[in-house]
Amino acid sequence: MICFVALFVFVVLAIFSAKYRPLAKEAFDCVFKRLTLRPCESGLDERIKATLVSSVFSKSPKAAAALNKHFELFSWVLTLLMIVSLAYSTVGVYNWWAYGNCNGPDQTGFCVFNALTGEHTQYSDCGANATVHPLTPPTSLRGEASGPESAKVVLIEFGCFECKYTKQAEPTVKQVLQDYSGRIRFIFKPFPLPTHNNSRVAEQAALCAAKQGKFWEYKDALFANQDALNTGERTVLMEAAAQAGVNESALAACLDSNETASEVEAFYQEGAASGLYGTPTFFINNRSLVGPKPFESFKTIIDEELAK
Amino acid sequence: MDVEKIRGDFPVLRSGVTYFDSACMSLKPTQVIEAQDEYYEEYSGCAGRSLHKLGKKTEEKFEEARQKVAKFVGASPNEVVWTRNTTEAINLVARTLDFSKKNKVITSNMEHHSALLPFLIPAKQGTLKLEYVLADEEGLTHAEDWKKKIDEQTRLVVVHQTTNSVGTRAPLKEIIKAAHDNDALVLVDAAQGVPHVETNFRKLDADFVAFSGHKMLGPTGTGCLLAKAKLLEELPTFMVGGETVEHVSLDSVTFLKPPQKFEAGLQNYAGAIGLGAACDYLTKIGMRNVEEHEKKLAKKLFEALSDVGTKIYGPAEVKNRSARAAFNVGKARPHEVAMMLDKIANIAVRSGVFCAEPAMIHLGAPQGAVRASLYLYNTEAEVDYFRETLEKIVKLY
Numbered sequence: 001m002i003c004f005v006a007l008f009v010f011v012v013l014a015i016f017s018a019k020y021r022p023l024a025k026e027a028f029d030c031v032f033k034r035l036t037l038r039p040c041e042s043g044l045d046e047r048i049k050a051t052l053v054s055s056v057f058s059k060s061p062k063a064a065a066a067l068n069k070h071f072e073l074f075s076w077v078l079t080l081l082m083i084v085s086l087a088y089s090t091v092g093v094y095n096w097w098a099y100g101n102c103n104g105p106d107q108t109g110f111c112v113f114n115a116l117t118g119e120h121t122q123y124s125d126c127g128a129n130a131t132v133h134p135l136t137p138p139t140s141l142r143g144e145a146s147g148p149e150s151a152k153v154v155l156i157e158f159g160c161f162e163c164k165y166t167k168q169a170e171p172t173v174k175q176v177l178q179d180y181s182g183r184i185r186f187i188f189k190p191f192p193l194p195t196h197n198n199s200r201v202a203e204q205a206a207l208c209a210a211k212q213g214k215f216w217e218y219k220d221a222l223f224a225n226q227d228a229l230n231t232g233e234r235t236v237l238m239e240a241a242a243q244a245g246v247n248e249s250a251l252a253a254c255l256d257s258n259e260t261a262s263e264v265e266a267f268y269q270e271g272a273a274s275g276l277y278g279t280p281t282f283f284i285n286n287r288s289l290v291g292p293k294p295f296e297s298f299k300t301i302i303d304e305e306l307a308k
Numbered sequence: 309m310d311v312e313k314i315r316g317d318f319p320v321l322r323s324g325v326t327y328f329d330s331a332c333m334s335l336k337p338t339q340v341i342e343a344q345d346e347y348y349e350e351y352s353g354c355a356g357r358s359l360h361k362l363g364k365k366t367e368e369k370f371e372e373a374r375q376k377v378a379k380f381v382g383a384s385p386n387e388v389v390w391t392r393n394t395t396e397a398i399n400l401v402a403r404t405l406d407f408s409k410k411n412k413v414i415t416s417n418m419e420h421h422s423a424l425l426p427f428l429i430p431a432k433q434g435t436l437k438l439e440y441v442l443a444d445e446e447g448l449t450h451a452e453d454w455k456k457k458i459d460e461q462t463r464l465v466v467v468h469q470t471t472n473s474v475g476t477r478a479p480l481k482e483i484i485k486a487a488h489d490n491d492a493l494v495l496v497d498a499a500q501g502v503p504h505v506e507t508n509f510r511k512l513d514a515d516f517v518a519f520s521g522h523k524m525l526g527p528t529g530t531g532c533l534l535a536k537a538k539l540l541e542e543l544p545t546f547m548v549g550g551e552t553v554e555h556v557s558l559d560s561v562t563f564l565k566p567p568q569k570f571e572a573g574l575q576n577y578a579g580a581i582g583l584g585a586a587c588d589y590l591t592k593i594g595m596r597n598v599e600e601h602e603k604k605l606a607k608k609l610f611e612a613l614s615d616v617g618t619k620i621y622g623p624a625e626v627k628n629r630s631a632r633a634a635f636n637v638g639k640a641r642p643h644e645v646a647m648m649l650d651k652i653a654n655i656a657v658r659s660g661v662f663c664a665e666p667a668m669i670h671l672g673a674p675q676g677a678v679r680a681s682l683y684l685y686n687t688e689a690e691v692d693y694f695r696e697t698l699e700k701i702v703k704l705y
Contacts, residue, residue, distance in 0.1 A: 043641075043643050046641050046643045046644045046647070047643065047647060049644055050643065050644040050645075050646075050647030050648050050651065051647065051651065053644075053648065053704065054647065054648050054650075054651030054652050055651070057648070057651075057652050057700075057704075058652070061700060061703070061704075064704060065703060065704045068704040068705065069704075069705075
């Protein structure tokens with residue numbers, strides 16, 4: 001039976017290291033022979049047994065003797081544990097796919113898949129020294145808004161134009177707005193993360209564009225030019241303006257006068273008061289989502305809020 | 309014989325390993341390693357073809373090594389053919405000997421696959437007739453049985469000097485005499501004999517003797533075929549190419565005289581020189597001393613295995629065996645025991661059927677056994693340690 005466990009272990013190890021591939025093949029051969037009611041001739045089971053018993057022997061000869069005598073039982077127990085853990089993993093993968101968290105809906109526990117992929121992570125690394133703590137929903141509805149004011153569900157996003165995770169969340173946000181068009185109100189609050197040096201001026205520029213009624217177009221253009229934003233060159237802001245149909249001279253004058261700086265600072269203070277530790281942070285009514293979550297995460301909460 | 313001094317010559321032993329796998333591979337003394345290194349570092353040339361100093365020195369050292377090996381086994385240098393190992397030496401005989409007039413080959417069921425397969429395959433193809441002398445239940449073959457099998461139709465007798473599986477020895481004198489009385493030739497597989505007992509090709513009077521360098525403190529990839537000079541003259545070439553020829557035209561070839569006509573291509577100079585150094589080393593210690601030392605170890609080893617309660621394969625009497633033992637521990641599988649010895653106590657042994665499956669089946673161990681094989685660098689203290697460890701392992705079952 002130990003070959004079944006060995007197959008799983010060596011296959012996983014073989015993904016990361018070529019030296020385990022012959023062992024994975026050997027284990028597969030052994031499992032295949034066992035399934036076809038033939039003896040495993042490679043001796044892999046003997047080697048595993050000898051290795052395990054010898055390792056235990058150095059700690060406790062008595063335990064080694066027990067392990068040696070009941071090795072088949074031990075193998076069965078390991079195999080069953082493996083099957084159970086596989087079942088749990090399968091459920092976890094489903095939850096991850098369905099809810100963006102392998103622990104299930106509305107759970108915030110550690111999810112290994114998030115850690116592996118770096119996507120849909122509970123912790124956006126856009127925040128410096130990010131620590132997880134409860135978030136307080138913002139008290140104001142200030143910000144660039146779309147959708148009916150009377151909507152039952154309000155989706156607020158604190159986003160940073162220089163944050164790759166905010167950009168990563170954009171397609172999902174757009175899908176949410178499209179699928180729930182007319183049923184939710186969306187409010188975007190610029191949140192200049194301190195770790196992104198050029199974020200604050202970009203957000204000032206976005207609010208300047210808003211004065212020309214071009215906020216959403218300019219927002220898209222800023223994300224499209226996100227890599228160039230890092231240079232801190234004003235020409236990048238101007239190129240984005242040109243792409244978004246924003247009057248460049250008016251934008252430049254607005255920036256030069258620093259007239260939107262206080263607004264940006266106010267949004268920043270609001271986010272800080274809510275306890276933001278990264279972007280994007282979403283509030284759906286009073287419930288929060290941090291990071292570029294999958295569509296299903298938004299859908300679950302929005303549907304529940306709409307159903308209330 | 310100062311074993312502790314000898315042990316100091318073997319760098320591998322500094323790791324603390326208890327090395328009981330010398331029937332498979334012997335350890336190498338510094339003298340052998342240095343002889344090889346000297347070739348690579350000081351005169352790494354081609355023998356027999358380049359006229360510069362390095363080439364000349366290589367030629368000189370290479371032929372000097374042949375002389376050392378010849379002296380070590382009581383043969384003439386022109387009777388020593390370099391091969392890669394015993395297997396190649398046996399194949400050389402099997403592939404070149406003329407079986408057209410008499411095609412019967414007699415061998416035993418205790419032979420190594422390397423002595424068996426070169427004759428079993430042509431026998432299956434119908435080009436020669438292979439008959440077996442069956443060993444008794446202890447793995448010993450008896451002179452009477454060989455004599456019964458050897459007749460006037462016998463072309464060749466293939467027999468071990470010492471079995472690699474359980475260390476039993478064949479009655480070579482009687483076998484060789486019976487073969488020669490019937491005008492048959494004898495090929496002795498001496499892979500497990502030459503390293504452990506004084507062997508004199510001339511006195512033995514065998515027609516062919518094959519052995520490996522790596523089992524007698526020499527480098528890997530070295531071996532020899534000893535053959536009577538007259539036979540080497542008669543045998544056709546085995547492999548051909550560079551070094552085997554004197555003249556070549558587009559329609560004719562004149563081969564060199566033996567043994568060079570059998571040594572095709574660039575030779576393993578470093579290996580041969582290393583094997584020469586191994587012969588020097590063993591000669592200096594004295595093969596009789598080696599043999600005596602191994603006898604003491606064998607006695608202690610078999611006592612230990614018997615006391616611990618293992619199933620020992622082969623004859624009960626130690627005098628009929630070399631310092632090696634094949635055994636099993638209860639129902640434990642051989643590989644398990646071998647791995648435990650290695651992992652628990654850093655004792656290196658071999659497990660399996662030792663490339664002698666028919667022999668192990670005959671001895672009642674078709675799944676194989678564990679083999680402890682000792683050599684001149686092993687000590688009685690090591691056997692005690694082996695015994696203590698084995699006692700612990702036996703308790704696991």
